[in-house]
Amino acid sequence: MIGDMENNTEEIFNSTGMVTNIERYAINDGFGLRTTVFLKGCPIRCKWCSNPETQKLYPxxxxxxxxxxxxxxxxxxxxxxxxxxxxxxxxxxxxxxxxxxxxxxxxxxxxxxxxxxxGKEMTVKEVSDIVKRDMPFYQLSGGGVTVSGGEPLAQPKFAYSLLLVLKKLYINTAIETCGMGKEEDFAAIAPYLNLAFMDLKSVDKEKHLSWTGSDNDNILHNIVAMDGLSAEYGFDLILRTPVIPGFNDSLADIRHIGEFVTKNFKNYKGMELLPYHKLGRGKYISLGRNYELKELTPPSDEKMEELNQILYDMGINLYQF
Ligand code: SF4
Ligand code: SF4
Ligand code: SF4
Incomplete structure (x- = not known):
């Protein structure tokens, strides 16, 4: 269990992880000015992924x-x-x-x-030494550090150790996760979070499978579990739905997601709908990979408004980062 490492400072600081990028002054990955640490490795393969270089666990x-x-x-x-x-x-x-x-x-x-x-192997100490340089910005803006990916819990020991160290440095922490992983790993990081963004891509098992290569059983289980953990440990939980034309952009798709949320979540803060974009396309070419969604057009502002309205009418708080 990674949680058993809590008092082993040496092991925590020396934990190594595969990092693709550390981005400073990020404004879309949580509250305030943030530094986002992108970890490598993801257990699923979303066709629209804009960070394909983070999917494999190795360089x-x-x-x-x-x-x-x-x-x-x-x-x-x-x-x-x-x-x-x-x-x-x-x-x-x-x-x-x-x-x-x-x-x-x-x-x-x-x-x-x-x-x-x-992809570069780094220790928790190396990453924390970099991110703590921007402490004054975090303090002034109400920001902090966001651990993203890939899926951060594809490297559970590293993600856990990094979040623990950040918390001990009094740095506000956030995680962006697809929700796929071991429930015990989510429970282990929960005490060291201020904010968790969790993806809720679709409640339709077959669609989820055909667009991400994995069904959503484990994900739905974990995000509901995190709702309980958010109350226990006092972190904010925000559910994120990337709106992908043909996958989950119909009024019925979003209504089903909203119904699942209002039925199963008691402590979460709200939801954010993220319109599909093509910004990651060049990265597929750089990796020599095929981008399957070449013909897909991002949803219009009007469409996004319509979908947001459905959730709003269901009493769901909406966020936009
Ligand atoms: S071209 Fe490919 S095989 Fe050759 S050194 Fe570069 S990564 Fe390795
Ligand atoms: S969960 Fe995120 S990182 Fe993983 S494939 Fe999907 S979009 Fe990419
Ligand atoms: S040929 Fe192009 S890719 Fe190769 S080393 Fe020169 S600049 Fe770099």
Whole structure:
């Protein structure tokens, strides 16, 4: 049980996790100015995911061709044949390159930095040393640190240790989670949270399966459990629904979600509907992956208003970060 580590300071500070990014001055990931720590690894595969570089638990090479000056250094350095057919790597060769002796040799001399590694192993101490530099901003703005991903609880020991350390530093903490994971891991992090954003993508099991690769049984169970934990430990719980055309954007879809919420949640603060966007599309290309939703159009403002109105009429508090 990760909760048993609570008094082992050395183990907590030395816990390592795979981090993709630490973003400062974030304004959409909770109250006030925040630093968002993106962890790698996610147990589900949402077709609309805007952070595909966070899905796998291990480091990957990303390539943004628009900055490439065609110097050829990467081709000369890769001895595994990943670039033998051109600058767009053969991803079947690149898979798990981090395990090789000359791991990611293609990246090292790419001076324009259009080839990078997504995912870096860091200790809790290293992350906390970075995020605490912005303490004055947190204090002035009512902000703090948000642990995001990927799914933070894909690395439960690291997420737990980081949240615990942040709390001991009196830093306001938030987590963004898809809700998939072990119930005991959610219970372990609950005492160290000020705010939890939990996804409630759909209450329809089959749709959830076909659009995310996983059904929603475990997720629905965990978010309801977190409603109880929010009362026990005094953190705010906000449910988030990404509105994806064709998946959950009908009036009936949102009404079903609202009915599930009003029936099962007693202590949560409210909900936020997030309109689908295409901002992550370039990242799929950088990973050599196919973006399935090329033809999808984001919902209009009018449509979002209509969907929000349904929840509002059901007595649900609405947030917009
Ligand atoms: S090393 Fe970088 S800039 Fe040079 S060819 Fe490779 S990707 Fe392009
Ligand atoms: S990730 Fe590895 S295999 Fe792929 S191009 Fe770079 S060095 Fe070669
Ligand atoms: S839960 Fe989040 S990180 Fe995981 S696949 Fe879905 S959108 Fe991406």
């Amino acid at each position: 990957e090479m990303v390539f943004f061709s628009d900055k490439c000056i065609d110097c050829g250094e990467c081709r000369r350095r890769c001895i595994y044949g990943g670039l033998k057919n051109g600058l767009n790597a053969d991803r079947t060769v690149c898979e798990r390159c981090f395990e090789r002796e000359n791991a990611f040799a293609c990246v090292n001399k790419c001076y324009p930095q259009c080839r990078k590694i997504a």
